[in-house]
Amino acid sequence: MAEYQHKAIESKWQARWAEQKVYKVTNDTTKPKFYVLDMFPYPSGAGLHVGHPLGYIASDIVSRFKKLKGYNVLHPMGFDSFGLPAEQYAIETGQHPAITTEKNIATFKKQLSILGFDYDWDREVKTSDPSYYKWTQWIFQQLFNAWYDYTADKARPIAELIDIFEKDGNRHVNAACNENIKIFTAQEWKNKSEQEKAKILLGYRLTYLDEVMVNWCEALGTVLANDEVKDGVSERGGYPVERKKMRQWMMRITAYAERLLRNLDKLDWSEAMKEMQRNWIGKSFGCEIDFKVVNSDITLTVFTTRPDTVFGVTYVVIAPEHELVPRLTSKLQKKNVEQYVQRAINRSERERQAEVKTTTGVFTGSYVINPFTGEKVPIWIADYVLAGYGTGVVMAVPSSDDRDYRFAKAFDLPIIPVIAGTENLENPTEIKHGKLINSGFLNGLDTQEAIQKAIEYAEERGFGRRKINYRMRDAVFSRQRYWGEPVPIYYKNGIPHLVPFEKLPLELPQIDQYKPTPTGEPPLARAKNWKYRDEDGNEYDYEHTTMPGWAGSSWYFLRYMDPQNDQTFCSKEASNYWNTVDLYIGGTEHATGHLLYSRFWNMFLYDMGYINHEEPFQKLVNQGMIQGRSSLIYKDKYENKFISYHLLDGYYGETVELHVDISLVRGDELDIEAFKKWRPEYKDAEFITEGAKLGRHESGEVIRGKFICGSVIEKMSKSKYNVVNPDDIVEKYGADTLRLYEMFLGPIEVSKPWNTDGIEGVYKFLRKLWNLFHDEKGNFFVSDEAPTKEELRILHKTIKKTEEDIEKLNLNTSVSSFMICVNELTALKCNKRAILQDLLIIISPFAPHITEELWHLLGNQTSITKAVFPTYNSEYLIEDTIEYPVSVNGKMRTKITFDANASVETIQQVVLSDEVVKKWLNNQPAKKVIVVPGKIVNVVV
């Protein structure tokens, strides 16, 4: 008697696969390669939840499928193990983040291993491992030692730039560099001090130091992400946050803007994803125009994409944080301006952009001359202008820009219509393109023509120039944190120097507390005796900031190719063989962060000749999120009293909403006793229940009623107590069921809340599959009879569907087709080896354990993972007749069966003489009969 015993089968095969290293991947092989990758997880303390495996199962299915199709498949897993939560935990408990992280990784690995993934664990990488971050630091140093040559359109070694400076100065250098670098000759370069030279070079390097605005929280002594700031105060603790300029390491990703944009066309990513990156890069064509400030030597340069509307400029707006603001402010306006700037600067950029209802701004007291008209217009300050975009100054054309229009209305500034048809409109910005009016030499021209004409005019007269602008900014690389890669830099006389390669990795030092120093220095400043020592024994300070989370994750896909190499980050042989990632699965939340930074680093390594592919991820698929269903409980604001969900309306007091652990709730009903034990402060809480009148049951038992919780669908997170762990499901149903079920839930890209309601159906399917191989008594029983035509049709229909579905990643419908196949074979009582053996192979990528077991019961000696995917034969699917749906005016009314090769004329004739069709024709002749061969007939009445 052998029933389907998932536990025994799964642990047996997992052990055997590990023991025989079935999933070992080698780099030298004659087989074609396939590289399938998941975005690696951050090992959080909550462990793996049911959302993580969604993508992992999909990639595992593809990996196993490609192996069956004869590919050498690289399908690795590792951990993005630097990050804030471990550090936060360290601050609170004093526990070293490395210890927490190791523990969390162990939990994750254990959880991953019971799901039966085909990872080669010998290739695991961890970003917080010094043997890994040695190479992250090395890449940083390569970026430090490089500059971007726009003429060659690639990065080059900084030594070559120094050569050019020595021979020719920087006059002919077309490089990505800081804006304030002055032109110098070779002789001038040679005369500069080492200090000066270092400063200039820093302005060219692909990683450099700069002063940038950050959210500084004095009380926490650290910089906060925009996410961590709510309404101008820190989310944690509610301390005030100010915007402040700090010296930070930057990454010159803008050098790559054009290539990052251009290459998108070559990638097999969703249009949505490419669009997001395009918008992030934000390329726009336009020009700069110089506006001279009246009675001053200052010139304000604006960037505009609409120089055609320059005759409609009625004022100019400058960003509150712009450095010229103090010089432009008149005595009379000083107080107003200072007040305004103070307030505006402390608002986040997102807030400033999002706010459209209230328009704010202040007049500086200064004026500029519009070089096209010679007219004098006022300079205003407004927070809708950001210092970081364009030049930080805009020319305002209230008649054709919405924000300018609102601003002009609010402050009663003039509006000059410049586009024909807008003269008499209440809101002229409704029409943005057309023939120009009130615009001097541009009158009568169309928008596009006028733009070109205006730029030419400005260029000829020297007060403007054609300009391509990008919205993308250089990336801030420094973090005022402990748990990240140390930046391999030390300072000598204030000039940054690279820690020599032999001294890498520069390991994280031990510190007493994981907090910033009392003076607001980053945590690494606490390290005792942590200094760089040169040969002469001189000591220098190391850089005290660490690298951001995205540093380690920007190149990990290369390390998997050659994970143990201690000579280089990844050997050329390995990267030449594995090349680009063929399928990358991960969430859309990485659209503009990780996926741009990785492309940038990969492109840089390509430029420097370390790898041979320019793009890291050829095909990208975005998996949706599995959301959690949180349970909510309502507590009286002042008393230790809880109110059941449906009684809230009638409750007299004020209540607060709290998250309650979902393990204490069954179908919205709270287990009150368990809840009292959950938190000591609730031990004596009072509960107002519902659903039953208080009283006594006939048996004498007191009727208590039910306590019902509210619920909300949101991100699965430890802090929301809504995490569902896959372990319990595997325990009850097995990994094969979980794998099939997660795929069966729906398309991989769609987000949905976790819900186990349908899991029984999938479990039943596996039992039915098992029963195909067993008789009623449970004995293994398979026949060697030749299959019938019908059985072959069922099998080959499924082979075809599965293959198409996996290629397109429609894994939910493959599971359905397996169910249909097994249902049909069960109905035919088919237990033929010729059919079942192939069926096992096609199901094996989805349910590797049960299929491996049955495969061996069939007498096979080697693993099913080494089998060959069956070839679909179209001959088995040919049908002699086709049943046509016949519709009248597009509505299906009847069905008529025709010979597969019946002519259109025959079909029309038969259809028109059909009783049902006649009824709808009602003795009128049909206006039209449309026959789509093989598909449908439509009669138009």
Place this chain on the structure above:
RNA sequence: GCCGAGAUGGUGGAAUUGGUAGACACGCAGGACUUAAAAUCCUGUGGCAGUAAAAUGCCGUGCGGGUUCGAUUCCCGCUCUUGGUACCA
């Protein structure tokens, strides 16, 4: 605000390129087996009207329009949910 995605029965979802809306599964209802329950199996199941039961008709893919012989699919305008918005990863 800006950029991206989505909305189909009681539920998860299916529908290949514009061609039978609701595959497959859950749930529910009824039945078989059983002393009973569980498990298993069978039948039915979008809504409304209609019928003894059928037949049959009408409505129906977030809302309002449009294109088409034919629209879940294409176009225009909305609503709601959701991801990103540069120091969460």
